[in-house]
Amino acid sequence: MGERETGSDGRWENGKPGAPGGVDFKMKTIEVDGIKVRIQIWDTAGQERYQTITKQYYRRAQGIFLVYDISSERSYQHIVKWASDVDEYAPDGVQKILIGNKADEEHKRQVAKEQGLQLAREYGMDFYETSACSNLNIKESFTRLTELVLQAHRKELEGLRTATAPPELAQLEEDEQQTPGGHDNPKNCWC
């Protein structure tokens, strides 16, 4: 989707150039529930000729936007194919959101909002109509997808928090005494 922001402090940053054909990479830091989350965004091309490459990027995805253009019935019909590719190549727990983009082009609309909602319901996904031009629902949809990814990885996050928490002082003293080279046994060493 054609995001247009650039720069740091919550705005888009261009990723390293040189990602292979059909893939655009950007990074952004957003805050969700008081947690600062740095997200990597891989924008894979829709064209058929890039499919072999772009499918490889699904494997490590944690969240995916399936995007159609509200002014193109054809792009809406294509979502079925994208969804089946995602099922085949993305990890099981991947979080997905359906997006109807170009909502600013109301005069060219070919896909009713209800059709988007209906498809999203069928797939059990959240749904947003967005506009990269008028900035409609861009922040909301990224925040929601990040929220879903965080929720899906809550257990891993809790594990990380526990693992990095500083041990209690008493625990440190206890560990020191059990160490072969600890003060209670100066003759012991590691060699």
Ligand SMILES: Nc1nc2c(ncn2[C@@H]2O[C@H](COP(=O)(O)OP(=O)(O)OP(=O)(O)O)[C@@H](O)[C@H]2O)c(=O)[nH]1
């Ligand atoms: N009016 C309008 N135009 C948009 C919007 N988002 C993207 N565009 C235009 O649509 C065209 C395609 O945008 P891209 O960002 O290249 O779309 P893409 O899905 O990455 O295209 P592929 O790389 O072919 O998959 C460009 O001319 C954009 O300016 C939008 O929200 N509203």
